[in-house]
Amino acid sequence: MAQRTLIIVKPDGVQRGLVGEILGRFEQRGLKLVGLKLVSVSRTLAETHYAVHRERPFFADLIDFITAGPVVCAVVEGPEAIEVVRNLVGATRFTEAAPGSIRGDYALDLTMNLVHASDAPETAAQEVSLFFEPDELVAYERAGDRWVTGS
Numbered sequence: 001m002a003q004r005t006l007i008i009v010k011p012d013g014v015q016r017g018l019v020g021e022i023l024g025r026f027e028q029r030g031l032k033l034v035g036l037k038l039v040s041v042s043r044t045l046a047e048t049h050y051a052v053h054r055e056r057p058f059f060a061d062l063i064d065f066i067t068a069g070p071v072v073c074a075v076v077e078g079p080e081a082i083e084v085v086r087n088l089v090g091a092t093r094f095t096e097a098a099p100g101s102i103r104g105d106y107a108l109d110l111t112m113n114l115v116h117a118s119d120a121p122e123t124a125a126q127e128v129s130l131f132f133e134p135d136e137l138v139a140y141e142r143a144g145d146r147w148v149t150g151s
C-alpha cells in the first residue's frame with residue numbers, strides 16, 4: 001500500500017554535508033519526494049515532535065540537539081514507505097545499525113544519529129502535518145514509476 005512518511009535530516013547531517021547523500025538513498029530506492037524544505041526547528045516545535053520522549057532522561061539533550069542548527073525535512077511516498085525508510089535509516093543505536101544503512105555507514109552517536117523517520121502510520125500522519133502545510137505537499141506523476149512500483 002502506498003504510504004507517505006516524514007524524514008528529517010538532523011543538524012549533524014546538514015553540518016556534515018550529508019543531505020544529498022542521505023536523500024539520495026531514498027530516491028535511489030525509488031521513493032518519490034513529495035515535500036522538501038530546510039527548517040530551523042523552534043523549541044516549541046521540537047518539544048511537540050518529541051513529546052512522546054518528554055519524561056525520558058535524554059529529552060533535554062534531544063531538544064538542544066535538534067534545535068542547534070537547520071534540518072532538512074522531506075516527505076516521501078511509495079509502497080510500504082514507512083518500513084522501507086526505517087530499514088534504509090537503520091537501528092537507533094549506532095552499534096546495532098547494519099552496514100549499508102545510513103546510520104550503519106555514518107553514525108557513531110545515539111543522539112547525533114543523522115536521520116529521524118516516522119515509525120508507524122499514525123505517527124507518520126501526525127509528523128507530516130506538524131512539519132508541512134497541505135499545500136507544501138505536491139502530488140505528481142513520475143514517468144519511470146511504471147518500472148519501479150508497477151503503477
Ligand code: CMP
Pocket residue numbers: 053058062092110111112113115116117
Ligand atoms: P529519533 O529516531 O529521532 O527518535 C528519538 C531520538 O532520541 C532518537 O532518534 C535518538 O537520536 C535520541 N536518543 C537519545 N538517547 C536515546 C536513548 N537512550 N534511547 C533512544 N533514543 C535516544
